[in-house]
Amino acid sequence: MIRHLPSGWEDAVVICGKCSKKLSGGFGDRGRLSLAKALRKRLGLAKGRKAAIGIVETKCLGVCPKRAVVVGRAGGWLVVPEGTEVDRVAAELGLGEAQ
Known part of the structure; x- marks a missing residue:
């Protein structure tokens, strides 16, 4: 039987765990x-x-950039270089302050 569970998420972001682990x-x-x-x-x-x-964080997303992390979201992918300001990443993803 398939069940539905509420998540409370307004949005979702997927981050490559393999890229994160390499850095x-x-x-x-x-x-x-x-x-x-x-x-x-x-x-x-x-x-x-x-x-x-x-x-x-997911398994490998298959993009595998050097010294960067792949971030996925509905509508596209971002390749975020190591050391990028987190505020800039949040802005690129269109994520404001959490409510």
Whole structure:
């Protein structure tokens, strides 16, 4: 039987886990956070289905840029170079402050 569970997500962002793992961080104030963790922190989001915006790390997305992370969202992909300001990434994704 298929069941529906409420997520509470207004939007969802997919981040390549393989790219993130290769960089061993690269984002945040000191460059020690993964992009997913840095975005969650910047937007004030919790993990899981109760967050306002779903930020999910997946397996390899098949793009594999050097020293960058692939981010997917409905309508397109972003290749985010290591060390890019998290505010700029959030703006490129059209993500404002979490509610």
